[in-house]
Amino acid sequence: MKKKIIIRIAASLVGVTFLLFVVLCVHLYGIAKKRDAEKGNLTQLSRIDFKEPIDSVNALKINNFVGSMPEVKGTYFNIPAGLLVYGYAPGALKSQEVFDKVMNFTAHKYKAERYIVSPEQMNTGCPAGMDNSFSMGLANLLFKIFN
Amino acid sequence: MKKRLILLTACVAVMTVVSTSCKKKSDDPAPSPTLYDRVGGNTMVADPVGGAQIQKGRLTLRAVTDSSLYVIAGDAALSKYFPVLLGEVGASNFTGFSALSKNFTDFLCVATGSGDYTYTGKSMVAAHNRATNNRMGSSGDVTSQKVNSADFDTFVGDIGTGLAKNGVTAANNEALVNDLVALLYTTKNDVVQR
Numbered sequence: 576m577k578k579k580i581i582i583r584i585a586a587s588l589v590g591v592t593f594l595l596f597v598v599l600c601v602h603l604y605g606i607a608k609k610r611d612a613e614k615g616n617l618t619q620l621s622r623i624d625f626k627e628p629i630d631s632v633n634a635l636k637i638n639n640f641v642g643s644m645p646e647v648k649g650t651y652f653n654i655p656a657g658l659l660v661y662g663y664a665p666g667a668l669k670s671q672e673v674f675d676k677v678m679n680f681t682a683h684k685y686k687a688e689r690y691i692v693s694p695e696q697m698n699t700g701c702p703a704g705m706d707n708s709f710s711m712g713l714a715n716l717l718f719k720i721f722n
Numbered sequence: 723m724k725k726r727l728i729l730l731t732a733c734v735a736v737m738t739v740v741s742t743s744c745k746k747k748s749d750d751p752a753p754s755p756t757l758y759d760r761v762g763g764n765t766m767v768a769d770p771v772g773g774a775q776i777q778k779g780r781l782t783l784r785a786v787t788d789s790s791l792y793v794i795a796g797d798a799a800l801s802k803y804f805p806v807l808l809g810e811v812g813a814s815n816f817t818g819f820s821a822l823s824k825n826f827t828d829f830l831c832v833a834t835g836s837g838d839y840t841y842t843g844k845s846m847v848a849a850h851n852r853a854t855n856n857r858m859g860s861s862g863d864v865t866s867q868k869v870n871s872a873d874f875d876t877f878v879g880d881i882g883t884g885l886a887k888n889g890v891t892a893a894n895n896e897a898l899v900n901d902l903v904a905l906l907y908t909t910k911n912d913v914v915q916r
Contacts, residue, residue, distance in 0.1 A: 618788075618819045620795050620808050651792035651887075660796040666813020696805040702857050703806060703821040703843065 618648060618662045621670035622690035623677060625657035629685075634659075640680050641673065658690075756835030757901055758783075764838060777838065782888075783830045787823055790884025799876050803869065833905055846912035874914050878906050 638652040646667040651660045674689045762778030769776040794800045795807045806818025831839040848854040892899045
């Protein structure tokens with residue numbers, strides 16, 4: 576008799592826990608979906624740092640070359656600093672391939688390098704997007720599963 | 723009878739005074755439009771990218787934010803504060819750009835007077851204080867990771883470049899540019915903490 580009561584209580588606890596987990600999943604999926612409401616903003620930025628002066632004419636040529644790639648959403652060339660930023664959907668391009676194309680774009684071999692953020696740098700500065708909590712991880716997982 | 727007449731007259735007089743004093747004057751000036759109204763307000767339009775409906779004011783502020791993020795990523799003086807902007811992730815993952823775009827757009831929507839959005843990120847003080855954001859200065863070089871006044875000015879300049887990329891300049895809309903810049907400068911004391 577006592578055993579039955581314990582089993583029932585345990586089953587109820589498991590059931591309630593499962594239900595709460597389902598509610599949590601639905602809630603987190605809702606958060607992920609809401610965050611995805613502005614789909615156009617799922618954008619990855621990459622940067623090429625030129626190590627030699629680039630005049631405005633050549634900067635425009637390089638900027639237009641990268642900007643004409645169908646996967647590229649936008650570009651910005653900081654001419655005085657020689658920094659080219661371009662945006663694309665995550666996974667739509669490989670920044671190494673873009674870099675290689677730019678390097679082979681003209682006969683002149685530019686002194687340049689891809690700007691790569693180190694794991695140490697990623698742990699500094701603005702915390703936006705760096706939510707590594709369990710709930711955010713689960714939200715992202717659910718989002719991927721259902722999309 | 724006479725007393726009743728006096729009482730009735732007094733009641734009518736009081737009611738007249740009360741009703742006229744409470745009546746809204748028809749010539750009251752209309753409330754001045756908020757900054758959010760001036761950049762498009764809550765008129766619904768199609769989002770040119772996703773296709774969903776979006777408030778025109780938010781769309782404008784998001785476009786300026788996104789353009790500014792490109793500029794910030796290409797500004798060596800500022801990109802050190804935003805490594806998440808250029809950190810590469812795999813396909814379909816959320817990026818630092820996406821998170822910053824949403825957070826900053828939310829912040830601007832609220833700050834410019836939209837009542838339909840909420841900003842859920844850290845406060846400007848908390849986000850820029852190492853005591854409440856341990857990523858600030860966590861590179862080991864605490865001083866260089868704390869925002870100084872010149873960096874803040876550079877940041878506002880980059881937002882100005884973002885505005886210009888969307889066709890808004892001091893030359894064609896000085897009042898709007900000035901008001902947006904003034905709004906950004908209201909946060910300076912919270913952001914610059916040294």
